Amino acid sequence: MNVPVASETYAAQIRRLAELTARVAAQRAEAHAWYAQQCAAAERAVTGAAEQVRRAESEAAEARDLVERVDAETAHLWEELRTRVRSGGRRLGDPPGPAREATGDPVSRLRGVRDLLDRIRQRGxxxxxxxxxxxxxxxxxxxxxxxxxxxxxxxxxxxxxxxxxxxxxxxxxxxxxxxxxxxxxxxxxxxxxxxxxxxxxxxxxxxxxxxxxxxxxxxxxx
Known part of the structure; x- marks a missing residue:
């Protein structure tokens, strides 16, 4: 036989159920907010990584272009030097390869070599x-x-x-x-x-x- 529950106890249970429901809703909202934050952070990380990859690819392409220009300019200057040395009765071999521990801007170094050859070409x-x-x-x-x-x-x-x-x-x-x-x-x-x-x-x-x-x-x- 069911025993009737006192109104005070029933009301307390209802309040407790409401509190638990509110707590669950708050935790659910907090979980959704955390998930949204993690997704946004992941998207930002992916976007940043993609930008870094794009920048790295651009820098690599520029580096390849610079290497090609430096190699072409080096071959040209070496050919001019070879012609100059050959006119003096000597022979010059192939241009030297890149130095492993070389530092500095190769463009400025090539500019200095070009200026030196220009001074040599000026006849006295x-x-x-x-x-x-x-x-x-x-x-x-x-x-x-x-x-x-x-x-x-x-x-x-x-x-x-x-x-x-x-x-x-x-x-x-x-x-x-x-x-x-x-x-x-x-x-x-x-x-x-x-x-x-x-x-x-x-x-x-x-x-x-x-x-x-x-x-x-x-x-x-x-």
């Missing part, structure tokens, strides 16, 4: 020690021109008509141009020494050639 004047060779160039050019003039004059003497008239004129022109003929070997000498044929060197060659020409004309038989 022939030194004063080359003056004897320049004098020899002037004298040699005059001797060659005088010899050609003598040959033309001899050919004119053994001919008749227009040839007899034109050959002495050609011989005179060849002899007078003798001081300038030495500029050709002097230019080769300057190129060999990676220098320019400056006005001073030209003056030495022409003066020596002119003196030799005057001396040859003075000593020539009448």
């Amino acid at each position: 004047e022939l030194p004063g020690s080359a003056n004897p060779l320049l004098v020899c160039c002037g004298i040699g050019g005059s001797l060659v021109a005088y010899a050609l003039g003598m040959g033309a004059r001899a050919l004119g003497h053994g001919s008749s008509g227009d040839l007899a008239v034109g050959m002495p004129v050609l011989a005179l022109v060849s002899t007078l141009l003798g001081p300038l003929v030495g500029l050709a070997p002097a230019r080769l000498l300057a190129d060999r020494r990676h220098a320019v044929l400056a006005p001073r060197a030209i003056t030495v060659v022409v003066a020596a050639g002119l003196a030799a020409t005057v001396l040859l004309l003075t000593l020539a038989p009448r």
Whole structure:
């Protein structure tokens, strides 16, 4: 037989049930909030990781482009250096590989190498020690021109008509141009020494050639 429950006890049970229900609802809400926070944190972490991956891929692509540019510039500069060394009578092998412990910006280092090669490419004047060779160039050019003039004059003497008239004129022109003929070997000498044929060197060659020409004309038989 059921025993009736006192109203105070029933009311207390109802209050307790309501408290438990509210507590469960609060815990459920707290669990949902925690879950939402964890999901948001996970999404932020995934987004951040994706951004880091994208940034890393971009940096890797830039690094590859930089390596390709550095390799291409290195090969170009090495080829210029090889050409410069080859012109000096020496040979240069393949470019060296990258140093494992190298530090610093490779672009600035290549810029320094490029500036150095530019300074090397700037030709200077022939030194004063080359003056004897320049004098020899002037004298040699005059001797060659005088010899050609003598040959033309001899050919004119053994001919008749227009040839007899034109050959002495050609011989005179060849002899007078003798001081300038030495500029050709002097230019080769300057190129060999990676220098320019400056006005001073030209003056030495022409003066020596002119003196030799005057001396040859003075000593020539009448």
